[in-house]
Amino acid sequence: MFDLIGKRYWYFLISALLIVPGLIAMIYSTVTYGTPVRLSIDFTGGSLMVIKFQQPTTEDAIRDVFMSYDFTNPVVQQLGRPEDNTWQVRIGFTDVETVDEIKASLADQIGPIDEASSSLSTVGPAVGHEVTRSAAVAVVIASLLVGAFIIITFRRVPNAFRYGVSAISAMLHDILVALGFVSAMGILFNWEVDALFLTAILTVIGFSVQDKIVVFDRIRENTPKRRGEPYETIVNRSILEVIHRSLTTQLNAMFVMIAILLFGGASIKQFIAVMLIGMVTATYSSIFNAVPLLVVWEKGEVGQFFRRVRGREAAA
Amino acid sequence: MRDKNLGLLIGVIILAAAAIWVDLPSNPGLHIHLGPINIDRDIRIHQGLDLQGGLQVLLEADVAEGEAVERDAMDTAKVIIGSRVDALGVTEPLVQSQGERRIIVELPGVQDPELAISTIRETGLLEFVDAGNTFLEPGTVVRTDFGGTVAPTEEVAPTSEITETTTVTPTVPASPAPSPTPERVLPTVVTGRDLNRGGLSIGRKETTGELYIAFELTSEAAPKFADFTSKNVGSYLAIALDKEIISCPVIKSAITEGKGVIEGKFTLEEARSLLVQLQYGALPIPLRVETTRTIGPTLGQDSVRKSVTAGAIGLSVVFLFMLIYYRFPGLLADLALAIYALLNFAIYKFGLPPLFNYVTLTLPGIAGFLLSTGMAVDANILIFERMKEELRAGRSLGAAIEAGFSRAWTSIRDSNISTIITCAILFYFGSTFGASMVKGFALTLIIGVSISMFTAVTITRTFVRFAFDAFGDTLRDKKWLLGV
Numbered sequence: 001m002f003d004l005i006g007k008r009y010w011y012f013l014i015s016a017l018l019i020v021p022g023l024i025a026m027i028y029s030t031v032t033y034g035t036p037v038r039l040s041i042d043f044t045g046g047s048l049m050v051i052k053f054q055q056p057t058t059e060d061a062i063r064d065v066f067m068s069y070d071f072t073n074p075v076v077q078q079l080g081r082p083e084d085n086t087w088q089v090r091i092g093f094t095d096v097e098t099v100d101e102i103k104a105s106l107a108d109q110i111g112p113i114d115e116a117s118s119s120l121s122t123v124g125p126a127v128g129h130e131v132t133r134s135a136a137v138a139v140v141i142a143s144l145l146v147g148a149f150i151i152i153t154f155r156r157v158p159n160a161f162r163y164g165v166s167a168i169s170a171m172l173h174d175i176l177v178a179l180g181f182v183s184a185m186g187i188l189f190n191w192e193v194d195a196l197f198l199t200a201i202l203t204v205i206g207f208s209v210q211d212k213i214v215v216f217d218r219i220r221e222n223t224p225k226r227r228g229e230p231y232e233t234i235v236n237r238s239i240l241e242v243i244h245r246s247l248t249t250q251l252n253a254m255f256v257m258i259a260i261l262l263f264g265g266a267s268i269k270q271f272i273a274v275m276l277i278g279m280v281t282a283t284y285s286s287i288f289n290a291v292p293l294l295v296v297w298e299k300g301e302v303g304q305f306f307r308r309v310r311g312r313e314a315a316a
Numbered sequence: 317m318r319d320k321n322l323g324l325l326i327g328v329i330i331l332a333a334a335a336i337w338v339d340l341p342s343n344p345g346l347h348i349h350l351g352p353i354n355i356d357r358d359i360r361i362h363q364g365l366d367l368q369g370g371l372q373v374l375l376e377a378d379v380a381e382g383e384a385v386e387r388d389a390m391d392t393a394k395v396i397i398g399s400r401v402d403a404l405g406v407t408e409p410l411v412q413s414q415g416e417r418r419i420i421v422e423l424p425g426v427q428d429p430e431l432a433i434s435t436i437r438e439t440g441l442l443e444f445v446d447a448g449n450t451f452l453e454p455g456t457v458v459r460t461d462f463g464g465t466v467a468p469t470e471e472v473a474p475t476s477e478i479t480e481t482t483t484v485t486p487t488v489p490a491s492p493a494p495s496p497t498p499e500r501v502l503p504t505v506v507t508g509r510d511l512n513r514g515g516l517s518i519g520r521k522e523t524t525g526e527l528y529i530a531f532e533l534t535s536e537a538a539p540k541f542a543d544f545t546s547k548n549v550g551s552y553l554a555i556a557l558d559k560e561i562i563s564c565p566v567i568k569s570a571i572t573e574g575k576g577v578i579e580g581k582f583t584l585e586e587a588r589s590l591l592v593q594l595q596y597g598a599l600p601i602p603l604r605v606e607t608t609r610t611i612g613p614t615l616g617q618d619s620v621r622k623s624v625t626a627g628a629i630g631l632s633v634v635f636l637f638m639l640i641y642y643r644f645p646g647l648l649a650d651l652a653l654a655i656y657a658l659l660n661f662a663i664y665k666f667g668l669p670p671l672f673n674y675v676t677l678t679l680p681g682i683a684g685f686l687l688s689t690g691m692a693v694d695a696n697i698l699i700f701e702r703m704k705e706e707l708r709a710g711r712s713l714g715a716a717i718e719a720g721f722s723r724a725w726t727s728i729r730d731s732n733i734s735t736i737i738t739c740a741i742l743f744y745f746g747s748t749f750g751a752s753m754v755k756g757f758a759l760t761l762i763i764g765v766s767i768s769m770f771t772a773v774t775i776t777r778t779f780v781r782f783a784f785d786a787f788g789d790t791l792r793d794k795k796w797l798l799g800v
Binding site: 050052095096097099100114115116117118119120121122123124126127134135137138141142145146149150153195196198199202203205206207209210211213214217241244245248249251252253254255256257258259260262263264265267268271272275 | 366369374376429430433434605606607608609610611612613614615618619622623625626627629630631633634637638641679680683686687689690691693694697698701705726727730731732733734735737738739741742744745746753754757758761
């Protein structure tokens, strides 16, 4: 039988290699922008305009118009291909009347605007605060409920608590990777986190747990069947039995997501990208984090590990 | 077993046929009139604002922090906004309360968002104020003794006199001397409430072509107005909307018949907007715009087109994958998946009465549907993998099929429950602040996951059993058809 579990520390190392750069990105982002991931107007409040001009223009030309309305730091970005002539501008919370005046000036100084292909969102700061608060509440409740659900599902298995904790640790790992990804994209490509991002994170939580349940379910089934075998062997056997179908199930959802990423509407691409990253990570962490964690716990290796480190320090 | 299975198969076929009927693009809707039963239902796709373009506004009662907002006032405001929105001529507007102090308004396909917002939001408090001898420049913000929500006390005794028809049109003097914003409080003579709602109309002056709004006072207010105008001939009678002067005519002679016109430099749209506000009354509470989202119609249609392409490609890959990887059972799963897609779409159009009557499709909603389709085959994969395992373990084909379905069930159930939990939280989160995007995604995903438990298990099992009865011998000989 192929020994998958024996290489468990390699898997933890790979996870660390995924998480650490993300953490660095989040620290950098916190220093530069004040938050670990860049927040959209959904959370901070503000106004976001998408303007499609009928002719090419430059970032500076657009910025100048906004500056003339006393916006000190408008964030101007080109969207899509250059020939789309579509620009996105983020400013502080501004009422619709003023936005309309700005649009008139833009049309005046740069060129006609294609209104039918433009959009505007404004979010008051109070609403932004509320969204932030309910977002935090949603994530916490989701994690708690899902954790409780796992513990209830596995209540008849010895050490149900361990299954719950392992699944949640792996889930946190998935969220960290997704957050790190978005943080890095925020620094590199100005990606911002909106209400949909939160949706992606919560969906990843759902997927992540779902995937872990498939693997854990097999361990649950094999444990009474093979009482004589050491735990490590049972777990290894269970993984080998389900790895195939775990990959195939995730594959189908990934097909759909990749199709949306490649051909779908621009406004949900970031949302789908976060979900895809989360899903790939969740598939990895089910097999290579959650289950090995169970084994580590069973064998009491955490204590051993620290003893070994201390031993080495003492020798040095 | 066989009879029961045949019954199920017939049931599935009827269900699929019904779904196809609902899904037909040219569906005429349900119109049944049988004695006491009267059903009239349009069956069609409801597109969200992000797909068809339009405006979403979240309004909040503009009162001091912590001050209680009367429920009645909010309800009245909602009704008035509803009437104003209807008068804008938008198809399928949505006006909903959100919490205790917010109202959300969705106007699909609105052309001029700025005007729509001002029509909805402005309190629409019209006042005729006594400006005395000072001319007030239009645009000046004034203070009046008419306090917001309190109705003016009627002091005038009802009279039944019929006045002569000397209607005098108030006019703006030729060369007014602009005066600074007066700090004094101006007395209000009559307000919008004293207007006869049916007697309002827009007219155009023949001489200048300027637009005006003709009004008629109620019979209660007319004498008061007549009394005031007869005593103040020669002074200014300012007309203010939401405490902002829109015109300031001179009273040339007594207006005894209770008829007059409001002039301002109106465009046709502005005149209509004002007319609407006057017709449906002033808001009992000032509202402020908290959030707005405007999406151009082309942008939405572009998204629809792209989503359809992406969906078609993604789903084709899933269909092909199942067919190639699982062969014959894969074909059956594809069939079940096709029924799954039909059922989903039928629910979007027809809803699940009495729970809801349709699902508004948004861009994330479409993503949720596509994703749930990709996940719907998960259950089939779990079942088929299990079947293969059982076959390899040496079980007979029939036993392997039954074991595949029964053993895989716990995994399917448990994993779907975790998705449903997160969707429920998302739906709640989306509802609290009107993030219709989040709600749309959660709703289609939750519907998809629920239906998939039925199609991927019950329907596929019916197909597999039926196929096994019909072609069992062939399948036993040609194991490659099972992908083993």
